[in-house]
Amino acid sequence: MIAIQNISKKFGKLTVLDGASAQFNKGECIALIGPNGCGKTTLIKSILGMVVPNAGNILFNDVSIKNEFLYRNNIGYMPQIGRYPENMSIGQVIDMIKKIRNYNSQLDEELLDLYKIKDLLNKKMRTLSGGTTQKISATIAFLFNPDVLILDEPTAGLDPLAAEILKEKIIKEKQKGKLIIITSHLLSELDELVTQVVFMQDGKIKFHKNTEELKTDTQMPTIAKAITHILKATVHE
Amino acid sequence: MDRIKQVIDKTKRQTMLSLFSIVFAFIANGKTLTVGQNKQYKTIHKAIKFAVAFDTIEIHEGLYKEGNIVVDKSLYIKGINKPVLDGEKKYEVVSVKSNFTTIDGLVVQHSGYATLDDPGGIKVYDSHHVTIINNVLLDNFFGIYIQYGQHCIVKNNTIEAFGIEEQQIGNGIHCWKSDSLQIIGNKITGHRDGIYFEFVTGTIIWRNISFNNLRYGLHFMVSNDDAYIGNILKNNGAGVAVMFSKRIKMINNYFSDNWGDAAYGLLLKEISDGYIFNNRFSSNTSGIFMEGTSRINVENNSFYNNGWGMKIQASCMENNIINNNFKNNTFDVSTNGSLVLNVFNKNYWDKYEGYDLNKDNIGDVAYHPLSLFSIIVENNASVMLLYQSFFAMLLDKSEKVIPSLTPTNFIDEQPLMHPILL
Amino acid sequence: MNRLIKFVVLDIIKNRTILGYTLLLAIFSWSVFGLEDNATKGVLTLLNIMLLIVPLVSIIFSTIYIYNSSEFIDLMVSQPVKRNKIWTSLFIGLSISQILAFVVGVGIPLLLFAPLNIALSMISVGCMISVIFIAIAFLACAITHDKSKGIGVSIMLWLYFALLFDGLVLFLLFQFADYPIEHFMIGITMLSPIDMARILILLQLNVSALLGHTGAIFTDFFGTIIGTFISTFVLCLWAIIPFYLSLRMFNKKDL
Numbered sequence: 001m002i003a004i005q006n007i008s009k010k011f012g013k014l015t016v017l018d019g020a021s022a023q024f025n026k027g028e029c030i031a032l033i034g035p036n037g038c039g040k041t042t043l044i045k046s047i048l049g050m051v052v053p054n055a056g057n058i059l060f061n062d063v064s065i066k067n068e069f070l071y072r073n074n075i076g077y078m079p080q081i082g083r084y085p086e087n088m089s090i091g092q093v094i095d096m097i098k099k100i101r102n103y104n105s106q107l108d109e110e111l112l113d114l115y116k117i118k119d120l121l122n123k124k125m126r127t128l129s130g131g132t133t134q135k136i137s138a139t140i141a142f143l144f145n146p147d148v149l150i151l152d153e154p155t156a157g158l159d160p161l162a163a164e165i166l167k168e169k170i171i172k173e174k175q176k177g178k179l180i181i182i183t184s185h186l187l188s189e190l191d192e193l194v195t196q197v198v199f200m201q202d203g204k205i206k207f208h209k210n211t212e213e214l215k216t217d218t219q220m221p222t223i224a225k226a227i228t229h230i231l232k233a234t235v236h237e
Numbered sequence: 238m239d240r241i242k243q244v245i246d247k248t249k250r251q252t253m254l255s256l257f258s259i260v261f262a263f264i265a266n267g268k269t270l271t272v273g274q275n276k277q278y279k280t281i282h283k284a285i286k287f288a289v290a291f292d293t294i295e296i297h298e299g300l301y302k303e304g305n306i307v308v309d310k311s312l313y314i315k316g317i318n319k320p321v322l323d324g325e326k327k328y329e330v331v332s333v334k335s336n337f338t339t340i341d342g343l344v345v346q347h348s349g350y351a352t353l354d355d356p357g358g359i360k361v362y363d364s365h366h367v368t369i370i371n372n373v374l375l376d377n378f379f380g381i382y383i384q385y386g387q388h389c390i391v392k393n394n395t396i397e398a399f400g401i402e403e404q405q406i407g408n409g410i411h412c413w414k415s416d417s418l419q420i421i422g423n424k425i426t427g428h429r430d431g432i433y434f435e436f437v438t439g440t441i442i443w444r445n446i447s448f449n450n451l452r453y454g455l456h457f458m459v460s461n462d463d464a465y466i467g468n469i470l471k472n473n474g475a476g477v478a479v480m481f482s483k484r485i486k487m488i489n490n491y492f493s494d495n496w497g498d499a500a501y502g503l504l505l506k507e508i509s510d511g512y513i514f515n516n517r518f519s520s521n522t523s524g525i526f527m528e529g530t531s532r533i534n535v536e537n538n539s540f541y542n543n544g545w546g547m548k549i550q551a552s553c554m555e556n557n558i559i560n561n562n563f564k565n566n567t568f569d570v571s572t573n574g575s576l577v578l579n580v581f582n583k584n585y586w587d588k589y590e591g592y593d594l595n596k597d598n599i600g601d602v603a604y605h606p607l608s609l610f611s612i613i614v615e616n617n618a619s620v621m622l623l624y625q626s627f628f629a630m631l632l633d634k635s636e637k638v639i640p641s642l643t644p645t646n647f648i649d650e651q652p653l654m655h656p657i658l659l
Numbered sequence: 660m661n662r663l664i665k666f667v668v669l670d671i672i673k674n675r676t677i678l679g680y681t682l683l684l685a686i687f688s689w690s691v692f693g694l695e696d697n698a699t700k701g702v703l704t705l706l707n708i709m710l711l712i713v714p715l716v717s718i719i720f721s722t723i724y725i726y727n728s729s730e731f732i733d734l735m736v737s738q739p740v741k742r743n744k745i746w747t748s749l750f751i752g753l754s755i756s757q758i759l760a761f762v763v764g765v766g767i768p769l770l771l772f773a774p775l776n777i778a779l780s781m782i783s784v785g786c787m788i789s790v791i792f793i794a795i796a797f798l799a800c801a802i803t804h805d806k807s808k809g810i811g812v813s814i815m816l817w818l819y820f821a822l823l824f825d826g827l828v829l830f831l832l833f834q835f836a837d838y839p840i841e842h843f844m845i846g847i848t849m850l851s852p853i854d855m856a857r858i859l860i861l862l863q864l865n866v867s868a869l870l871g872h873t874g875a876i877f878t879d880f881f882g883t884i885i886g887t888f889i890s891t892f893v894l895c896l897w898a899i900i901p902f903y904l905s906l907r908m909f910n911k912k913d914l
Contacts, residue, residue: 009913011913021739045913045914048736048737049736049742050733050736050737050913050914051913051914052911052912052913069739069740069741069742071739072737072738072739073738073739075737077737079733079737083729083730083733083734084730084731084734085670085728085730085731086727086730087670087673087674088670093734096662096666097734099662100662100663100735100738100739100740101738101739134701160877275795336792357746390671422896496865496868498871498872498874498875499871500868500870521826522868522869542870543696544866544869545869565697565700567866567869584698613829617832617833617836618872618873619832619836619840619841619844619872619873620829620832620873621869621870621871621873621874622828622844622848622854622858622870622873622877623825623829624859624861624866624869625703625706625707625857625861626710626853626854627707627711627821627822627825628821628822628825628826628829629825631709631822
């Protein structure tokens with residue numbers, strides 16, 4: 001569904017992505033992990049077209065995304081830190097995105113209800129706490145029933161209850177056969193969700209493995225432990 | 238002694254006698270000759286031929302194409318119902334070559350157009366006491382031309398031409414080497430200069446209207462001791478130009494709308510000892526432009542809505558500019574030099590921002606009427622491109638606060654707080 | 660696109676700064692025409708204000724607005740919207756609101772007090788100047804990465820066009836005083852939209868006679884149909900080129 005072919009990105013002198021390649025398919029739930037500054041967010045933003053790579057290609061359903069924008073109709077994106085026009089109310093932001101998406105099918109308003117956002121519609125974005133903003137981001141990401149969900153640190157800033165709701169939602173969507181890409185540092189959360197792990201370091205993709213494969217390779221019972229094991233190993237190098 | 242007295246007495250008696258005979262001749266001997274289709278004479282030529290001095294010739298309504306008409310006798314030529322004398326663009330129409338002649342009520346048109354002998358609608362040659370009154374002069378090369386005339390009166394004529402280029406048209410009223418003339422109440426338009434004086438002395442120009450002429454409304458060249466009073470000078474290249482002349486009095490005139498590139502209300506060049514009093518300069522590119530001008534008093538004039546109120550070149554000296562009103566001019570005054578030999582005093586400047594603590598209507602702070610921008614423009618005219626720009630504004634403001642480039646003695650020590658009532 | 664423009668315009672109007680700007684312009688214009696009995700003088704004073712304030716407000720307001728819209732831009736970029744559309748909508752939205760402010764603030768008094776032809780050309784030139792400086796603000800934003808730098812660049816650009824350029828012109832005029840550079844100056848004038856706007860209006864007023872020989876040459880050029888066409892075209896270029904460059908940069912920009 002998404003093919004990343006050898007992409008590189010430099011911010012000034014700093015190389016953030018250095019020939020990263022990967023293939024993500026329908027029905028997969030991918031955990032994108034790695035130490036801080038390894039290029040996870042840049043990779044995600046490249047897929048979304050927010051960052052333009054210096055080299056390489058990204059294919060979405062076998063079509064290059066270069067100068068394309070309609071493919072984003074199929075993507076729901078939840079940013080790490082959601083930034084919204086401060087003067088607008090929650091209702092206006094959601095309305096605006098609805099109008100821009102021009103989406104005709106049934107909206108997925110599950111999170112809207114679960115997070116009780118309908119009570120907050122008149123609140124201005126600038127008055128919201130980080131957690132509430134994250135809830136809005138999550139709601140918007142799922143609202144249009146996209147085939148691909150890209151969630152950047154989805155549970156950071158959410159209270160445990162909200163995080164749990166989100167997790168269940170993710171599982172539900174995964175079962176519908178959607179592609180889900182998650183980055184997270186809270187490795188323990190990933191266990192129940194993830195089918196594959198992509199490990200990044202210094203702008204490169206170190207490995208891309210099935211969770212089962214990973215567990216057998218490292219002989220660890222959970223993904224979290226397996227990854228910690230790998231991280232330790234890389235530091236020792 | 239006695240001998241001298243006798244001579245004087247004799248001459249006195251003779252003049253008295255001659256004067257008497259003139260008056261007598263007019264009253265007693267004058268007969269009237271009529272010219273017209275069904276009249277005594279069919280042509281003017283014939284009437285003049287049969288007339289004797291002090292006869293009256295009445296020219297009745299009609300179109301007369303008789304070439305050049307020479308009046309060589311002291312006649313009173315009177316038009317009845319505006320007869321038209323046409324020069325067919327070939328001839329000088331009326332040539333007056335006799336003293337004590339009056340031309341009254343004619344329409345004179347289409348004089349010849351030649352630049353060599355300056356044909357005029359009505360031209361006076363070497364004569365005195367000629368009166369030209371109530372005539373209409375249309376489309377002549379020169380309108381009324383007086384050379385070597387004395388004590389002539391030009392009054393209430395309408396002089397109109399349709400000149401397009403300066404070289405191809407003469408002046409409305411042109412006077413050369415003459416003395417003691419009176420130019421009164423004429424209306425002149427479309428000529429090169431409305432009224433032109435060269436070597437003319439002791440003459441008064443009163444209540445004329447000179448407008449839309451190609452060059453100047455009124456032009457003095459080497460003419461001394463003249464006065465022009467109460468004239469209206471509108472829409473000319475320059476309202477009045479006074480050049481190389483002395484002791485000219487300029488009073489109660491109205492200079493307006495002499496507007497355009499290099500246009501002036503009053504242009505003064507190499508003149509001295511004049512007096513400019515109670516005139517109004519309104520909407521001229523420059524109200525007064527002075528060059529090589531000395532000992533002129535400029536008093537009680539109003540300068541309103543001009544581009545430049547006064548442009549005083551560095552070659553001017555000992556002029557007094559006193560008690561004038563300067564209002565709404567883009568620049569009140571400008572000069573091209575740093576030497577200031579003229580006096581400004583007790584003028585009203587609408588741009589003055591000083592105060593008057595003792596309420597005597599004289600500002601307590603002296604006023605510098607020169608703006609820095611105007612000086613820069615004087616040095617390099619193209620800088621006007623920056624007119625009304627923020628940059629020019631800033632230049633002026635900074636100069637007002639710390640004068641450094643404008644001459645410090647270009648100053649009105651006693652600026653008035655309120656305009657003078659004029 | 661239309662929806663985005665609508666969002667931008669509504670957002671700017673809600674902002675109140677633009678209302679303050681409209682009010683400021685209106686107060687200036689009404690007081691100018693109230694104080695000056697002579698319409699030409701009023702137009703001149705207004706021209707002065709217009710050529711100073713309109714570019715300043717246009718460029719600074721736009722720069723701040725673009726930076727403050729970074730969230731909006733972020734949000735839109737992750738949605739299925741073309742980048743061109745986002746940037747262009749911002750530009751058109753800003754232009755519409757600035758033009759609206761100018762027409763309401765200055766245009767109405769001009770139409771009431773000034774001769775019609777002068778009022779119309781003042782309004783159109785004022786609108787052009789607004790749009791041009793918005794375009795320049797977009798370029799400043801595309802070049803710089805943070806808000807304070809962007810505002811700094813904008814102020815410098817404004818200062819350059821409002822002041823420094825004229826200093827340069829003065830320098831040139833004196834350096835080449837002995838040469839016939841009037842035609843050359845027409846070209847130079849085109850390098851500053853403020854100067855061009857000022858001269859275009861001056862030539863329409865009767866004060867153009869004060870411009871003397873140079874003014875005559877300028878009238879000969881700008882007075883003709885071709886001259887009017889060229890000057891309008893150049894003013895349009897002043898809006899199009901900076902915006903186009905900024906658009907190209909924005910399309911490649913990482914968010």
